Amino acid sequence: MYGVIRVPSEKGEEFRRKTVEKKILDTSRKIRKLQTKEGVFLEIPVTEAAGENIEGFPVIEQENPEFSRKPCSIKKYLKDSLSEAELACVPAGWQILGDVIIVSIPETLENKKVKIAEALLSMYPRCRTVVRDFGIEGQFRQPKRELLLGSGTETIHKEHGCFFKQDVTKVMYSKGNLEERKRMSRLGGEEVVVDMFAGIGYFSIPMAVYSRPKKIIGIEINPESFAYLKENIRLNKVEKIYIPICGDCSKAAPEGIADRVLMGYVGTTHHYLEPAIKALKKSGGILHYHETVPEHLARTRPQERIRRAAYALGRKVEILETRRIKKYSPGVLHVVVDARIFE
Structure with missing residues (x-):
């Protein structure tokens, strides 16, 4: 059974947070908006550990669930653009803050940095900017970063129900x-x-x-x-x-x-x-x-x-x-x- 709770849209973020805190949010499926005669609702996917209801909202079976598409390996995106030796140096991880991707790229891939940025944006369509990270410097521990693709480095990162507006080239997170x-x-x-x-x-x-x-x-x-x-x-x-x-x-x-x-x-x-x-x-x-x-x-x-x-x-x-x-x-x-x- 693919269970969901159906909550009024204005309560959506509140209950999404609760499912995260209870560790019962099913991240393999998308949260879906539903328009009915009674109003606008959000269907929040939950795991089997959720039980029969969550604070008065019953767990019901979801029809035609939508599954989150997991991005494939960055090396698969780059296999036609980089040599085997270059692919071996491609970064294995990166950070996403809001809609900005922050990645460290070794100097050996200097001439492929834009290709890597393009691959990352293909993997994460909701993101709009990629910056290259060189570490931190100075008393204020400011990041040293290079804009690779995109036009803006200011973003709002949401974490644990809190909003953090920042410019990723000016402050560390x-x-x-x-x-x-x-x-x-x-x-x-x-x-x-x-x-x-x-x-x-x-x-x-x-x-x-x-x-x-x-x-x-x-x-x-x-x-x-x-x-x-x-x-x-x-x-x-x-x-x-x-x-x-x-x-x-x-x-x-x-x-x-x-x-x-x-x-x-x-x-x-x-x-x-x-x-x-x-x-x-x-x-x-x-x-x-x-x-x-x-x-x-x-x-x-x-x-x-x-x-x-x-x-x-x-x-x-x-x-x-x-x-x-x-x-x-x-x-x-x-x-x-x-x-x-x-x-």
Whole structure:
């Protein structure tokens, strides 16, 4: 049986999110719009694990289901354009943000980069632009990227029910941080939160949308990222609780008001530990501290840096958890340490 729930179109996104969260969305089939005498409905395909109904909407059998077409291998698209040696160097993966494809192409395929971009757009018809990625650079960790095909690099990426408007040539967005963004969406309810390195709202927008803190203060020094942060606050309709500040968080961070402080930046994050700890209430609060660290030091160096900064301010520390976010580079991990800071 190919089961679906049929919901009014205005409830479509709400129930699509619910099926994703419950892990019962059948991604092999398309969500389909249906016009009936009673109105416009969406048929959301679900797996057999869904049971007989989802929050009052019965699971019914779908007639003539439409299956999502999985793109075939990029090498199949390129087999007539590249030699065997060149095909062996074709990238095996890429990132899609909104309707923009981001791909790393080795220098050996410099003269085939447009062919590769054309193949990717053929594989993903809903996308309109392909950019080549060369990594990140500078204090603001800005991406170095080349437009290969398409006319626009600004897009709106939807993730976990949140909207992130961005220009992929100006700001970074790491797919490897997805689980941490989801985790943040479950924290901070009824709290005052300070996001020291807000960016375009990577961690604090999901928190604002789902946990509804009393207030979030997001600080971002990069003017381009800050402009998108303000736009994303509006897109996600959290203007009433989210206060954006453009500036250096070591100077712009408030003192003594936060229940929770986010430090979702890597590179020189430890230099900002003291202002982050000062932002927490005197009675105590939670710090989420990110760091890139050699693997053999992942359970010691970040924690010691937090303790050293806290002790210098006459505060105590309880390390709650150290979580691995992803592998940052060979032998180096991106980790986040959750710590309770108190008197």
